[in-house]
Amino acid sequence: MSIETDDVIILKGLAFYGYHGVMPEEGKVGCRFSVDVTCGLDLRAAAKSDDVDETISYEFIFNIVRDAFGEHRFKLLEALAQHIVDRLFEAHEEIDWVQIRVAKPEAPIPVVTGEFAVKLTRQRPDG
Template sequence: MAETFTGDRIILKDLGFYGYHGVFAEEATLGQRFFIDIELGIDLSVPATTDRLSTGISYADIYDVVKAGFETRRMKLLEAVAQNIVDGIFETFQSVNWIVIRVRKPEAPIAMVRGEAGIELHRHRKSQ
């Protein structure tokens, strides 16, 4: 059965970070830029009708959790970086039902003339 990622969502795109994630030694010493796009599946009907931040999630708070997940520890794989962020979002924001996250590395150490390397994870909150 295919999982769906429909409904309301909060979207943050092109969040830029400098980090030392990667397999190669130069990535650990020199570091590089990373960009993160994230979508959080959450019912936004209450904040939409009340116009009160207290009924929703602050974008700044989401950013802080993404930043902490990105910077917590050095990892070799983008997949692990993304999963660390997903875990932090689910732990911090109980109202988030699903997450789509994309982590992009524009200066990946491969022979690309243009473009970037990246991954995308789709995760649903596990039932308790």
């Protein structure tokens, strides 16, 4: 991955309720999800100008993640994560790369503790 700067916007520990999963009951009852998303982009102009118009607002990124939970029911965390990445790339061409972690802390599997998660790192396809 070629990164011109190490600048990132990070949203961590976002909590959502969704109806994603392989099991039929997950589509009916739903469960909690946790999302961390990191967007790599050049933040030098925003850092210099102190102007929100020179960056991507955190709320904008949050809304894309939130909306993804209601747009489609995904069986796999991998597909949900990729959908969010695709939406971020479509919405903002300034984003060079995205790393996303989607976790399901209460998967319907008998486990004493822990969570199930996927983490994807994607560079903009046309970049």
